[in-house]
Each structure stands twice: as C-alpha cells, then as structure tokens.
Amino acid sequence: MKVVVIGGTGLIGSKVVAGLGEHGHEAVAAAPSTGVNTLTGEGLAEVLDGAAAVVDVSNSPSFADDAVLEFFRTSTTNLLAHAAKAGVGHYVALSVVGTDRLAESGYFRAKIVQERLIRESGLPYSIVHAPQFFEFVMPIADFSTVDGTVRLPPVQFQPMASDDVAAAVARVAVGEPVNGIREIGGPERVRLDELVRRALVANGDPREVVTDERARYYGARLDEDTLVPGPDAELGAITFDAWLARR
Numbered sequence: 001m002k003v004v005v006i007g008g009t010g011l012i013g014s015k016v017v018a019g020l021g022e023h024g025h026e027a028v029a030a031a032p033s034t035g036v037n038t039l040t041g042e043g044l045a046e047v048l049d050g051a052a053a054v055v056d057v058s059n060s061p062s063f064a065d066d067a068v069l070e071f072f073r074t075s076t077t078n079l080l081a082h083a084a085k086a087g088v089g090h091y092v093a094l095s096v097v098g099t100d101r102l103a104e105s106g107y108f109r110a111k112i113v114q115e116r117l118i119r120e121s122g123l124p125y126s127i128v129h130a131p132q133f134f135e136f137v138m139p140i141a142d143f144s145t146v147d148g149t150v151r152l153p154p155v156q157f158q159p160m161a162s163d164d165v166a167a168a169v170a171r172v173a174v175g176e177p178v179n180g181i182r183e184i185g186g187p188e189r190v191r192l193d194e195l196v197r198r199a200l201v202a203n204g205d206p207r208e209v210v211t212d213e214r215a216r217y218y219g220a221r222l223d224e225d226t227l228v229p230g231p232d233a234e235l236g237a238i239t240f241d242a243w244l245a246r247r
C-alpha cells in the first residue's frame with residue numbers, strides 16, 4: 001500500500017520509510033527537502049494522490065512557544081484538509097506519552113492542539129503516544145542545566161529506542177485506524193535523574209546531576225507517573241544499555 005510519511009527525512013521518519021519499504025509497501029518520504037511543505041501546502045495534493053495512509057512524524061524547526069504552536073496548528077490543518085480531499089483512509093500521527101498532562105509546557109500545548117485537530121477532523125485516525133527517545137536523553141540534560149549543573153526530579157521514566165518507536169509507528173500505519181491513542185513504551189522503567197546521570201557518564205560528560213523534586217521538565221511540573229505509559233502500552237525490546245553499546 002502507498003504510505004506517505006510527512007517528516008520522512010527525520011530521525012523517526014527515515015526509519016518508518018525504510019521499515020515500510022522492507023515490508024513491501026510503497027513508502028514516500030515527504031519533507032521540504034523533497035518538495036513537500038505542510039506549512040505552505042506545497043506538494044501535498046500531488047504526494048497524497050493514491051495514498052492509503054499518511055503518517056505525520058514531522059517536527060517544528062523551532063521549539064519557541066509561539067513558533068511550535070503555529071507549526072503544529074498550521075501544518076496539521078493543511079495536512080488534514082489535503083488528506084480528506086485525497087480520500088486517505090488512515091491518518092497517523094506521532095505524539096508523546098503524557099501530552100495531556102504537560103500543558104504547562106509550550107511544546108506540549110502545541111501537541112495538544114495537533115491531537116485535538118486530528119480527533120475533530122472526522123478522518124479515521126491513530127495517534128501513537130511514544131515516550132522520550134533514547135536520542136533525546138542528552139538534550140534533556142542540556143535543557144535542564146542551570147549554572148553547569150543538571151537538575152532533574154526523580155520521577156518514573158520509560159524511554160525507548162527510535163528503532164522501536166519507528167517499527168511501532170509503521171505497524172500502526174498498515175493496520176486498522178484505532179480512532180484513539182495507542183501507547184508504546186521502552187522495555188525498562190527507571191528514574192529520570194538516574195538515567196540522565198548514566199548517559200552523561202557514558203558520554204564522558206563531567207556535569208553533575210542534582211536530584212531536585214521541584215525541577216521542571218520543559219517548563220512543566222512532573223508527578224511520579226507523568227512521563228510513563230499505562231499498563232496496556234506495547235513495549236519495545238531495545239534497552240538503554242544495548243542502545244549505548246551499539247552506538
């Protein structure tokens with residue numbers, strides 16, 4: 001089947017395109033660099049022609065509050081309109097575990113808007129909620145650093161290898177629409193502060209991680225379970241240590 005992957009040149013998108021191709025599907029990577037722009041609408045009608053499913057794994061080039069909100073509102077509105085016009089039978093989008101619990105963060109307010117637009121579109125859809133990717137652990141250290149020290153709360157954390165995320169997204173794309181959220185998660189639950197400490201050591205980064213119950217994540221307060229998926233989540237197989245060893 002033809003599946004258009006919006007953001008198909010990105011971290012997750014390129015793996016989704018490769019995985020679908022390996023399973024005999026016609027996977028088309030769509031991004032500004034391939035002539036498809038969801039903000040302007042350029043190339044959307046052409047690329048969606050004949051598509052059975054569209055997968056949105058794009059991301060905003062800027063994470064500033066206003067910019068990210070504008071990105072997800074405009075790109076999702078355009079993509080939904082073109083998907084409806086082209087008769088696409090399944091709209092799949094990748095979002096984040098706990099999005100609805102993270103509204104204090106500008107990034108997550110934008111993801112909440114993206115999800116609402118999809119739910120209200122009337123198109124058959126599946127929203128995949130993934131936890132943080134292993135690739136995102138070092139960026140967490142960076143945006144949680146104050147005066148050279150990383151400050152993080154000791155909350156539950158269940159990150160996932162991008163390979164496992166992409167495989168799960170590809171499986172959802174070729175399945176029936178769930179018209180709701182499908183949660184996925186990493187194979188192990190750990191503490192956020194502890195895992196970031198391990199990642200820094202593995203990277204030879206001398207920064208200290210201070211456990212701080214009041215430290216915020218992307219501007220949002222975290223409860224014990226804010227970042228982790230529920231008991232029905234489909235779990236990936238690749239552990240953080242296996243991923244570190246593979247790099």
Ligand SMILES: NC(=O)c1ccc[n+]([C@@H]2O[C@H](COP(=O)([O-])OP(=O)(O)OC[C@H]3O[C@@H](n4cnc5c(N)ncnc54)[C@H](OP(=O)(O)O)[C@@H]3O)[C@@H](O)[C@H]2O)c1
Nearest residue numbers: 007009010011012031032033037038058059095132133136
């Ligand atoms: N980071 C995490 O831990 C995490 C966890 C759960 C879910 N997610 C979600 O996963 C999704 C994908 O993340 P990622 O890290 O794979 O993203 P990424 O590597 O930054 O890739 C972003 C993709 O979006 C494309 N793009 C940017 N502007 C576009 C536009 N106007 N029109 C069409 N495509 C555009 C980019 O194309 P170019 O290469 O041409 O610029 C690129 O292919 C995001 O929606 C994010 O919310 C992330």
